[in-house]
């Protein structure tokens with residue numbers, strides 16, 4: 001039993017986070033939003049320079065060959081900065097599926113380096129995010145996995161409240177040549193894909209939540225009313241500490257979920273669902289609280305709080321709605337073994 | 352106690368319903384905050400309302416009203432929301448300034464301003480907040496300096512709703528330069544088109560320009576535009592805030608109709624959600640009923656000679672928190688479509704819920720933040736020591 005991240009894991013995430021914080025400055029985000037470009041090439045080049053697109057990809061194709069536990073803190077950093085580029089979906093979800101479904105080598109190489117990206121259309125998500133900038137899409141058809149070049153599909157843009165999310169309905173026709181995994185394998189692959197999607201959405205929510213609290217805390221120290229910082233009132237202190245409690249008790253659930261998934265444990269799916277619920281609730285409360293602490297400023301376009309509010313809202317309902325995840329938790333509770341000796345999987349239970 | 356409508360009240364309801372059915376625009380009007388066109392469409396609606404004497408039913412007939420009581424006002428509002436009639440672009444005028452003017456204004460001021468307000472000829476904005484005076488409204492610095500029979504206005508107002516397109520504003524100014532805090536303040540009415548008044552839109556969380564900054568740079572406003580006595584500004588503002596929080600700003604029908612829509616949304620998607628959502632839908636309905644009952648009780652109490660007190664603050668907290676919960680429940684039902692704008696091709700029945708949700712987040716901020724309301728409840732209702 002060792003519930004800590006290794007020094008390497010923490011260092012890699014720290015370096016990634018520092019880079020993302022610099023690259024996703026308020027000015028940069030606002031410039032990108034105004035110009036409407038999907039991807040900031042300089043930022044994406046830095047992301048690729050650190051090898052982040054290939055964290056979970058095979059070493060044989062140039063990846064780092066690491067596991068979900070190694071990516072979870074990086075996904076948090078992507079939430080913390082409300083990163084517009086699809087690093088999490090590409091590196092954390094799409095590429096692992098491509099690897100597992102047996103994608104062809106040249107595409108694996110280019111997507112591992114980040115030169116090209118791929119996007120996933122999971123049945124849980126009616127819309128595919130960042131599909132237009134992807135070179136190819138992994139799509140589901142009756143449990144099968146299909147790999148389709150983006151130029152061969154129709155994309156119908158669905159405007160999201162999140163200015164950085166590019167959602168599309170994908171119109172396409174499956175053929176025998178697009179199929180890369182049959183339904184017999186697909187079922188497991190799609191479930192694991194949903195698990196990864198939900199896990200890393202939860203991790204992003206943790207980051208979003210902490211950023212909302214940090215923004216509000218900074219503001220509460222500066223903003224004076226009644227001759228003192230608003231942060232000196234108990235009302236504001238309690239609002240923010242209530243959120244911090246929520247974050248602190250979502251965090252270990254997300255981290256344990258990452259470890260369970262890395263270990264391919266039978267407890268992974270319900271733990272991921274719990275993590276997604278806890279982290280998205282924390283992000284939702286954090287973002288609303290940050291608006292409240294900022295007063296009318298928080299309701300304006302000028303402060304960045306709304307970026308985090310809108311991303312939280314979007315992520316709450318992607319990769320499984322709260323109702324979906326509650327159902328999976330219910331299954332764990334009512335059909336699985338209970339008691340303090342069943343928090344962690346036992347070797348015997350891991351089929 | 353008797354909780355039934357009289358035959359006269361029922362007849363009144365039918366009359367309002369008939370008129371609304373005949374006049375409410377079939378297509379929703381464009382937002383009054385997004386464009387001049389939307390704003391003017393709403394002004395036109397105010398004119399239409401006024402043509403039927405429905406601008407403000409509680410006002411005296413001389414000013415364009417029907418001299419009706421508060422129960423009739425509530426019935427009117429119920430029918431108004433039931434019909435899906437447009438939001439009131441002049442809400443700051445009719446719900447905030449007007450009741451204040453009835454109490455503190457001179458006969459000349461009432462005759463001059465109220466009929467034009469009822470007719471939609473003057474749309475009003477509230478200019479109280481300043482960058483450094485939000486919750487701490489007594490920190491107002493904008494000044495009105497007497498110069499002959501004019502005040503000269505200087506200063507910086509902010510967050511003024513509708514001010515981008517509105518005609519007039521009622522502002523809180525320091526008329527006594529030596530004064531501090533609550534003393535030496537006065538309420539002054541000024542045209543937003545006056546020389547020395549500059550309005551600059553502020554985009555809101557949804558990108559629309561729902562509020563504005565107002566820069567006052569030596570605007571000269573005649574003394575007769577002062578509402579109430581010089582130095583009485585704070586008392587007047589607190590009376591206005593009482594009406595706002597306690598009764599007028601948010602009538603219960605708004606939430607009852609929203610709860611009804613929520614139930615309809617739930618029924619369409621019952622199979623996609625789980626029992627927690629059902630419980631939240633039920634809670635939304637119960638809360639909207641509780642709010643309506645509370646307002647009926649307040650209206651009855653006021654009609655019997657009662658006054659609005661610090662309990663107005665409980666009202667403001669209740670409706671603002673109910674509104675957020677109600678909209679969050681709608682988004683939970685919409686699931687992955689919750690983030691879509693109404694214009695998205697696959698938006699389906701998203702029906703403005705997202706916009707309503709974002710706006711609900713402002714509820715605990717405007718009309719006095721909920722933190723400040725909680726302090727008021729604790730200190731003035733419960734008598735806890737001041738912090």
Ligand SMILES: Cc1cc2nc3c(=O)[nH]c(=O)nc-3n(C[C@H](O)[C@H](O)[C@H](O)COP(=O)(O)OP(=O)(O)OC[C@H]3O[C@@H](n4cnc5c(N)ncnc54)[C@H](O)[C@@H]3O)c2cc1C
Pocket residue numbers: 223225226230233234235236292293294295296297299443476477478479480482484485486487509510511512513562713716717718719720721722723726
């Ligand atoms: C949509 C919208 C429309 C508005 N329309 C108008 C308008 O038409 N005209 C107008 O004049 N103003 C308007 N306002 C401004 C509104 O009145 C102010 O936002 C409000 O008074 C709060 O002030 P502030 O924004 O400066 O926040 P601040 O006062 O800076 O408050 C920031 C945070 O600190 C908290 N806080 C401050 N002091 C205390 C305390 N003593 N104890 C506990 N907590 C405290 C607040 O509750 C809040 O959470 C509008 C605001 C919004 C959001």
